[in-house]
Amino acid sequence: MIEYKELHANDELEQVWESSTEKPVLLFKHSTTCPISAKAYGQFQTFLESADQALDSYLVKVIEDRAVSNQIAEMTDVKHESPQIFLIKDKEILWHTSHSKITVENIGEAVRGVAK
Template structure:
């Protein structure tokens, strides 16, 4: 199972961008006070547990780390939403979605199709 890493600094985020030049990465933006985000986070965790993948998986808690969340929006050019998930490869967003569209199946399909 992939280890889920919690981003807490700009340096952590830069490591994600750098890592994406070597392998695809998943990045999840999570609001710890939102029930929709809680459901999406369960989908993300279930995907990571069931996929058998060793891919790099990351999370940003948007309330606790607003600056990192804002950096992601700025660097990707994708409007901030929460919850939100990105598939990143070679410093480019290959796929993203948000809210109830974050499911085990949608994540799996994104990885298969990219």
């Protein structure tokens, strides 16, 4: 099981970005007011509950922590969407997707070859 940590500040995001050189990072952007995001969040949590990969996991609430959400879009050069998920390693985006494509299966497939 993998526990996630919430990010609330841009300096925390910078630390996560740096830490991706040591271990892959799964970063989930969540809108607490959106039913589609709630479903994706459930898939994210289910994946984490059964995962045994060596990776760190983080969550950003896009409404509550808008500055961090915006910084992710700038750092990754990926247009903001929510829900949205990223797999980051060595400060590079290896995979990202959004909305209904955030499933346990898709997350598992993305991390399978990266996190051991």
